[in-house]
Structures are given as C-alpha cells and as structure tokens.
Amino acid sequence: MRRRALVPGLRAVAVASVLAAVARPVLAHGGSLGGGARESLTVPTWLMLATGGAAVGGSFLLASFATDRSAIDALLDGRRTLRLPVEPALRLVAGALGVVVLLGVLVTGYVGPTDPLSNPAVVVVWGGWWAGFAMSTYLVGNTWPAVNPWRTVVSALPDFGRSYRWRFGAWPSVAGLLALVWIEVVSPLADEPAVLATTVLGYSAVTLAGAVVYGPETWFSEVDPVARVFRYYGAVAPFGRAEDGSPELRPPGSAVSSDLLDGVDEVAFVVALLWVTTFDGFVATPAWRTVARWLVGLGYPPALLYPGAMLAGFALFFGLYLLAARLARRTAPTYVATATLARRFAPPLLAIAAGYHVAHFLGYFLSLTPALLTAVTAPLATVNPPLLVVPGWFGGVAIAGVLGGHLVAILAAHATAFDLFPGRLQAIRSQYPFIAVMVCYTMASLWIVTRPDVPLPYLP
Amino acid sequence: MTDATQRSGDGFGETHGDETDDDRTAYDVPSDETPVECTYCGRPFESDALLALHRGQVHADVITDDERAAYDSAHEAESGQLRRFRLKALAVLVVIYFGFLMVYALV
Ligand SMILES: [Zn+2]
Numbered sequence: 001m002r003r004r005a006l007v008p009g010l011r012a013v014a015v016a017s018v019l020a021a022v023a024r025p026v027l028a029h030g031g032s033l034g035g036g037a038r039e040s041l042t043v044p045t046w047l048m049l050a051t052g053g054a055a056v057g058g059s060f061l062l063a064s065f066a067t068d069r070s071a072i073d074a075l076l077d078g079r080r081t082l083r084l085p086v087e088p089a090l091r092l093v094a095g096a097l098g099v100v101v102l103l104g105v106l107v108t109g110y111v112g113p114t115d116p117l118s119n120p121a122v123v124v125v126w127g128g129w130w131a132g133f134a135m136s137t138y139l140v141g142n143t144w145p146a147v148n149p150w151r152t153v154v155s156a157l158p159d160f161g162r163s164y165r166w167r168f169g170a171w172p173s174v175a176g177l178l179a180l181v182w183i184e185v186v187s188p189l190a191d192e193p194a195v196l197a198t199t200v201l202g203y204s205a206v207t208l209a210g211a212v213v214y215g216p217e218t219w220f221s222e223v224d225p226v227a228r229v230f231r232y233y234g235a236v237a238p239f240g241r242a243e244d245g246s247p248e249l250r251p252p253g254s255a256v257s258s259d260l261l262d263g264v265d266e267v268a269f270v271v272a273l274l275w276v277t278t279f280d281g282f283v284a285t286p287a288w289r290t291v292a293r294w295l296v297g298l299g300y301p302p303a304l305l306y307p308g309a310m311l312a313g314f315a316l317f318f319g320l321y322l323l324a325a326r327l328a329r330r331t332a333p334t335y336v337a338t339a340t341l342a343r344r345f346a347p348p349l350l351a352i353a354a355g356y357h358v359a360h361f362l363g364y365f366l367s368l369t370p371a372l373l374t375a376v377t378a379p380l381a382t383v384n385p386p387l388l389v390v391p392g393w394f395g396g397v398a399i400a401g402v403l404g405g406h407l408v409a410i411l412a413a414h415a416t417a418f419d420l421f422p423g424r425l426q427a428i429r430s431q432y433p434f435i436a437v438m439v440c441y442t443m444a445s446l447w448i449v450t451r452p453d454v455p456l457p458y459l460p
Numbered sequence: 461m462t463d464a465t466q467r468s469g470d471g472f473g474e475t476h477g478d479e480t481d482d483d484r485t486a487y488d489v490p491s492d493e494t495p496v497e498c499t500y501c502g503r504p505f506e507s508d509a510l511l512a513l514h515r516g517q518v519h520a521d522v523i524t525d526d527e528r529a530a531y532d533s534a535h536e537a538e539s540g541q542l543r544r545f546r547l548k549a550l551a552v553l554v555v556i557y558f559g560f561l562m563v564y565a566l567v
Pocket residue numbers: 498499500501502503514515518519
C-alpha cells in the first residue's frame with residue numbers, strides 16, 4: 001500500500017490539541033492511520049478550520065503593527081559572510097559521497113532485500129534523502145549542488161552546450177516536478193525496491209542526457225526539478241550564498257523577502273511545490289474517491305484520473321495565486337504590474353512549503369533512523385530493523401513547523417510589501433489578497449488532514 | 461499609456477544570470493487613468509501623497525524643500541490613517557481571540 005504502509009507502527013502519536021491534527025501527515029506518510037487520530041479529536045472540523053485560518057489572519061494583523069521601515073530592514077540585515085577555506089575539499093568529499101550513495105541505491109534496489117524496511121535503497125531514498133536531506137536544505141542550507149551525484153558524473157563527461165530555449169524558462173521543471181510526484185503517488189516506490197531503482201535509473205538517464213546536451217549549469221539551474229526544489233528550499237535556510245558566491249549566515253527566512261525569482265514561470269514552480277504537498281494528501285481522502293468514481297462513471301478514463309487531478313489542481317492553485325496578485329493592484333492600490341507582484345510575493349510561500357515538509361517528514365525521518373543505520377551497516381541483510389517510536393508530544397513539533405512556516409512567510413511578505421511600496425498603509429493593504437490565499441490554503445490543508453485516509457482508488 | 465514606464469520589459473524569464481536586480485519592477489497603468497509620475501525616476505503613482513512619500517524615501521538627498529515639506533505632510537497624514545487602521549486591527553484581534561475562547565467553551 002505504497003509509502004503510507006512503510007511504517008505501520010506510528011499510531012502512538014497522539015493528537016492532543018486542535019491544530020495537532022496538522023501533525024497527521026507525519027502518520028499519513030508513516031502508516032495507515034485510519035480513524036486513529038480523529039477519535040482523540042473532539043473539536044468539530046469547522047472549528048478547527050476556522051482556528052487555523054484565524055491563526056494565519058491574526059498573525060498578519062499582528063505583523064501589520066510593525067510599520068517602521070528601519071526596524072523591518074534591521075530584521076532582514078545582519079548578514080555575515082563566512083570564510084570556508086576547506087570548501088574545495090568539502091565539495092570533493094560531498095560529490096564522491098553522492099556518487100557512492102547513488103550507486104548503492106541502484107545496486108541494493110535490484111539485489112538487496114525485498115523487505116522495504118531492510119532495503120537500503122528504499123530507506124536511503126525516502127528516509128535519508130527525501131525526508132532527512134531535504135530538511136537540511138531549508139533548516140541549514142542547500143548543499144545539493146555539491147552532493148548532486150549527477151552533476152558530479154556529468155562534470156566528467158563532454159559538454160555539448162546546446163543553447164537552451166529561454167522562453168521555456170522554468171516550465172520544464174514545473175512539468176518535471178508534477179510528473180515526479182505523480183509517479184511517487186501512483187507507483188509502489190516505497191514498497192518495491194526494484195521499482196524504485198528503475199525510477200532512479202530512468203531519472204539518471206534523462207538527467208545525464210540533458211546535462212550533457214545543454215551543459216550542467218543550464219540543466220541544473222533551469223530544467224532539473226530536483227535541483228530547483230532544493231535551491232528554493234535553500235532560500236529559507238540560514239546558510240546561503242551572497243551575491244558574490246561566498247557563503248553567508250543570515251536570519252532564517254530573510255532571503256525569501258528579496259527579489260529571487262526571474263519570472264512568472266518560476267512563480268509557477270513555487271506554487272507547484274505547495275500543490276504537490278497538498279495533492280499527496282488529497283488523493284487519499286474519501287472526497288477524491290467519490291469524485292474519481294463519479295468521473296469514471298461519466299466515462300473518464302481511469303488511467304488519466306491522477307494526471308488530470310494533478311494538472312487541474314495545479315491550474316487551480318496557480319490561477320488563484322495570479323488572481324491574488326491581480327487583486328493586490330486594487331487593494332494597495334498600485335500601478336506595479338501583476339507579474340511583478342506575483343514574482344515578489346511568491347518566495348515567502350517557500351517558508352510555508354518548508355513548514356509542511358517538517359510536519360510531514362520530521363517524525364517519519366526519526367522513526368526511520370534505526371533502519372537508516374542498518375542500511376548503512378548491513379546493506380544486504382534482511383534484518384527487519386525496529387522503528388523508533390516517536391513520543392506523543394512530537395505532534396507539537398510538527399505543528400510548530402507549520403505555524404513557524406506561516407509566521408516566517410507572513411513576516412517575509414510584510415517586508416516585501418514595505419520594500420515595494422512607498423505608503424505604509426498601501427504596503428499593508430497590498431497583502432490582503434495574498435493573506436486570503438494563505439488562509440484558504442491553511443484551511444484546505446487542515447481539511448485534508450482531518451479526512452479519513454482511504455486507499456487510493458483506481459490504482460492497480 | 462499602458463506600460464508607459466515599464467523599464468524592465470516583460471521578458472523576466474530572459475533575465476537570467478546574476479545581473480544586479482536593483483529595480484526589476486514593472487508598471488502597468490490602465491489606459492483610462494492618469495498617474496502622477498516621479499520627476500526623478502519616472503515611476504507612476506496613484507496619488508500625489510504616494511508620490512510625495514516615494515520622493516522622500518528614495519530621492520531624499522536630491523529633493524527640493526517643497527518636496528520635503530510635501531513628504532512630511534503626507535507622512536503625517538498617513539500616520540493618522542495608520543493609527544485608525546491599528547485600532548481596527550486591534551479590535552478584530554480582540555474579537556477573534558474572545559470569540560474563539562467562547563466558542564471553545566461551548567463546543
Ligand atoms: Zn522616483
């Protein structure tokens with residue numbers, strides 16, 4: 001039963017407070033939770049959604065009391081450039097480590113134990129990489145350019161340097177991200193190591209071919225969705241790179257209030273990053289099952305259910321976001337173009353995406369640490385490693401992740417507005433539509449996590 | 461008048477690399493509106509007050525005494541509006557807080 005069944009023993013996480021329901025994705029990824037969490041939840045759904053929405057809206061109102069420009073600037077400054085004399089050596093080690101891990105994943109995926117928890121490929125890719133490493137990119141800093149094994153391999157290959165059509169911009173990486181998450185949802189990537197290894201092999205073939213043809217710089221900065229995900233997550237992190245390329249330490253979240261994105265295509269990627277998190281949970285709700293059955297009853301081909309939902313939901317999210325940018329012109333009011341507003345107010349959303357990632361994966365990662373250790377020490381043995389039981393209060397950490405992400409996003413959007421507009425009241429009003437979108441997103445996410453988890457319909 | 465002062469063009473997707481991103485802000489003025497424009501940088505504004513605020517912030521070292529006075533009075537007027545906004549925001553926060561307190565007591 002795909003990734004959700006990988007860790008069946010995590011029911012113990014109690015959902016104590018109202019917003020604790022946000023913690024459920026930890027379980028949704030870790031085990032088939034069924035009605036477990038909801039039984040302990042005495043608050044009606046509508047009240048919980050209202051509370052979540054009010055928490056976001058109230059945070060915005062609180063932030064609106066900060067209107068002193070020099071104070072807002074001071075909050076964002078305090079960047080410190082770091083000296084890292086051993087950087088070339090570190091890069092070499094990280095690159096080599098990345099390649100060794102990739103080879104290990106491919107080999108053990110095919111010849112390792114078939115029990116997913118004993119299989120290093122499954123445990124390393126899901127626990128080590130997509131949960132653990134991804135968390136390090138926004139909590140610490142993005143080290144993917146150094147670790148990225150495909151980049152290391154490509155640097156040893158010839159570079160054809162075909163010019164990339166800039167007008168495609170980030171759209172190929174948007175499509176790539178949606179495609180990767182679609183594959184993750186509909187195929188048993190976490191249960192069948194060979195399927196996982198084949199997927200990694202397929203991704204490697206596409207990535208190496210693309211990087212050789214267009215050159216690694218273009219490929220990994222424009223087309224490759226994985227590199228883009230980690231680069232965007234890295235914008236939230238306290239460690240980053242200054243404009244001259246030297247490493248710097250900055251207040252966490254301060255970089256997402258600067259003008260990071262090049263165009264609306266890159267905005268689409270930020271929105272896609274938020275949407276795929278939601279999609280993962282949405283397709284496990286009874287509502288989706290009902291819609292899917294209804295669509296198939298109307299003659300919609302079942303094979304196109306998931307790609308269709310993926311695209312439709314993304315279009316909805318992106319459309320709503322662009323609508324908010326349009327409306328902001330009126331609420332501010334301002335003559336700043338819709339595209340500029342969309343571009344400037346998108347990076348703060350990355351903090352929200354990071355917050356949901358913490359909620360999804362921190363407990364999952366910790367519960368898998370014994371399996372990760374076993375995967376490294378005894379890669380080819382079926383040992384059935386134990387799962388670390390995450391204590392009940394841990395749900396609170398997940399909530400803190402979601403709330404913290406929202407708080408950073410609201411503060412960053414606030415700073416962005418004060419950077420864009422001369423009027424203080426204008427800067428506050430310009431955020432109304434974006435805050436409305438954030439409130440809707442929070443309530444939609446809360447609604448999804450309080451639905452019962454059902455098996456995904458129309459999948460083999 | 462549409463895009464009268466659009467300086468960074470619409471090809472954001474083409475501005476790759478690490479050129480300085482000092483001002484990549486694009487403007488889009490509806491054809492039926494007449495904006496006031498900053499004489500120093502050409503940026504269009506919706507009202508004289510916003511233009512005055514902009515001049516005082518961005519061009520503080522070059523503006524005339526009249527423009528400085530206009531900035532000060534616009535800033536003053538805005539502070540008054542801001543105080544009223546804060547009162548409303550505070551009222552909404554209080555209503556939210558006690559509203560939820562009561563609802564949670566009842567449910
Ligand atoms: Zn000006």
